[in-house]
Amino acid sequence: MKNLNLLIFLISFSSLFAQPNCEAYKYYGDTLKYDACKKAMEIKGHYQFSKEYQTVLDESLEIDPTFDYAYWAKSIAYLKSGDFVTWKKLIDKAVEYNPKEHLGYRGWCRYQFFRDYKGAIEDIEKLDSLVDYDIGQSQNGTYHLSIAKGLCYKAVGKKEKAIEIIENQLVINENEDFVGAYDYLHLGVLYLETERFEKAIEIFKKQSEMNEIAENQYYSALAYSSLDKLTEYKSSLKRAKELYIEGRKMSDPYSNPMDKIYLEDIETEDKNG
Template identity: 80%
Template sequence: MKYFYFLILLFPFSSVIAQPNCEAYKYYGDTLKYEACKKAMGIKGHYQFSKEYQTLLDESIEIDPTFDYAYWAKSIAYLKSGDFVTWKKLIDKAVEYNPKEHLGYRGWCRYQFFRDYKGAIRDIEKLDNFVDYDIGQSQNGTYHLNIAKGLCYKAIGEKEKAIAILEKQIKLNEQENFIGANDYLHLGVLYLETEKFEKAIELFIKQSENNELAENQYYLALTYKKLDNLNEYKSCLEKAKELYIAGKKMSDPYSNPMDKIYLENIENEIKTAYKNGYN
């Protein structure tokens, strides 16, 4: 089965949201936006932190203060540099002038970088209400935005709602034969946390078949522990350690993914197993 596992780094964000077609503005008679667009396209080849890059976008905005692309492109450097206040002002302008294009991006950034779960939910749900087509993937390509929304609901304590959202989107993903890299893992952890242990095992096995991770074996071990299957518990912990050391673990260059674990977690659980005589 294929799974959606692109890792589109933050740095080439400008290639993720498509550049506007300036000629389309000209075709529809919007000469102001056409000129603003042509000016903005001058950023190609310039470093995002450079004076030239920012100046060209400022000039584009001066031509047409409603040209959303210029605000979005300008905001990238501020997100990278950690100036989140300026980033927020700029991306809010982009959303104001073109919500369909930028709500998903802003919602994902709220989730990934700021842990603003309620804000992310609002943006993703608002986008879903705006459009009559699939709302698409997260900015880094790892998650469908509905999966991200479900994880946000988990983060604010609404686990049953999170489960319903993940179940629905995973079913849709399966129909397209296009499963997210961590989808089964996250749903499995939710089942574990809500004491649906058999369902959790089913999802962790599916995760193993699609994209085996140290986290997957770790949570599978905890599930077997809950069911007093101590042989499988210990075996999965050993597999989790092997996978972690081999680098087969959840990763993100800019934030810690939800349900991520560390080698210390595995080793502490192994120590607990031996201390309690699970040999």
């Protein structure tokens, strides 16, 4: 399994963004942000949903209403509690004052939680236009943001564009030996959906080598079925069920990933296949 798989689901919403270096603000002469930052650091030890946590950040923003970190930190509890209206107001402020730091996060959340695919594309592409370095990973570490963007294009019906984006990013990921846990799977499903069955099987085999999961064998079965390879179809479907029962399947603690399947899907295909 590639290096990136070690990150999956280990990165929490509260820890992915490093705390700001308050001394850096002082070094560059921004004493207002330095004071706001020092105040914000007093959240340490307070539960995100507590009044104390929010009060500290409110006091930080009273010192400097443009301190983006405080808006971002305040927003986390609202996202987790399902108050998406308040979350959006706060994260929009963070993006306004520091777009390079927060556009990727907002774009990923738009994709993951709200299925706002167009909004996610806008944020990720805007970030890409602002920086001359790698735009980085999704908030949970599962995808490079370019892969996430490709999935968004798939969701809005632009599958060829999605394929191009994911193929290009996978070349980079492979060169860096840092392929995401589901990258090959998603590309294989796109090939399957665009009737490139041989290419789908080829890429599903890569997924098997890196991170074998029930979804991979399920979609492999569909590709084999389309090519009238019934022996391989039955074998893949059987393996998909075994993997699913073993718990080796796509998962996310906050939402259902794209291309995820359920045991019912496997059993229905087996019954009707």
